[in-house]
Amino acid sequence: MTFEATPLNDWNARQYLRFEDERTRPARDLLAQVPLQQARRVVDLGCGPGNSTELLVERFPDATVTGVDASKDMLRMARERLPRCVFVEADIANWIPREPLDLVFANAVLQWVPNHQGVMARVLEALPEGGVLAVQMPDNTREPSHACIREVARREPWAKSLASAEAARPDLPSPESYYDLLKPLCRRIEIWHTVYEHVMDGPKAIVEWFKGSTLLPYLSALDASTANDFLEAYTAEIARHYPPRFDGQILLRFPRLFVVATR
Ligand SMILES: C[S@@+](CC[C@H](N)C(=O)[O-])C[C@H]1O[C@@H](n2cnc3c(N)ncnc32)[C@H](O)[C@@H]1O
Secondary structure, three states, rough: OOOOOOOOOOOOOOHHHHHHHHHHHHHHHHOOOOOOOOOOOOEEEEEOHHHHHHHHOOOOOOEEEEEEOOOHHHHHHHHHHHOOOOEEEEOHHOOOOOOOOOEEEOOOOHHOOOHHHHHHHHHHOOOOOOOOOEEEEEEOOOHHHHHHHHHHHOOOOOOOOOHHHHHHOOOOOOOHHHHHHHHOOEEEEEEEEEEEEEEEEOHHHHHHHHHOOOOOHHHHOOHHHHHHHHHHHHHHHHHHHHOOOOOOEEEEEEEEEEEEEEE
16 A cells, blocks of 8 residues: 655645545534624634634634744645735744734644643733633544554554654643633633544545644654555554444544633
8 A cells, every 4th residue: 555645744735635624614613602793803823724714704704814823835825725814924832912812713723732721821811801712622632543543653663763753742631621721811711522423435534634633743753665654554453443334434533622712
């Protein structure tokens, strides 16, 4: 089996967008719970290729919507998609709002940012009264999809090269810890989980999904041929853990954590 080559040391917009509908659905679900009638200034943290930014533009057509991301490839795609928006290259770990914002939206990004709880508290504190911080993060590190990555990564011959890759995606802290941290800083907070059951064509589709996200730190630590062997071993494990339904399709269980805090 040979996998399609992608640049492995950076976010790749084309690979990410192979599952655009499925990846954008949680952004829609998050935005649906943002308790704002209007907004003038909106920031999309970790805007990626602009799929989440587009939802914000549709919901708040009169707002200035700014996308922030660290990946040049993602920003290039976002600028092509939404030429009238401003997109800024920055590391969220150090980002603070420079003006009063009505909404800071962060869909599927903060799980990658070290000390993301500190970032959330800092951003929330910087919002004016009534400003909203809306966050969604995959809470799937204990799912078979991720356990299989860790298990295969511990095998020879790639164990040494992949020893530090696991650290890129630690388990999310508990919902209670977000409440205790953020409630003192805001007047209203909503926290919930949604578990999606994505219908996938087969084991290789699940592998292609995670090649666009969780597998990046693993694949970037391997050369192309070793990465291919690693993906083959991972695909075999996925096939074992996700049996086909009656029609050959597979359900990818995908829990996600949502937090909407209103200053
Ligand atoms: C999974 S994508 C999310 C894209 C989009 N928000 C969505 O809803 O589908 C995560 C994005 O976060 C960006 N990212 C990850 N860590 C970052 C950081 N520390 N600073 C800025 N962007 C970061 C990546 O470049 C990538 O584009």
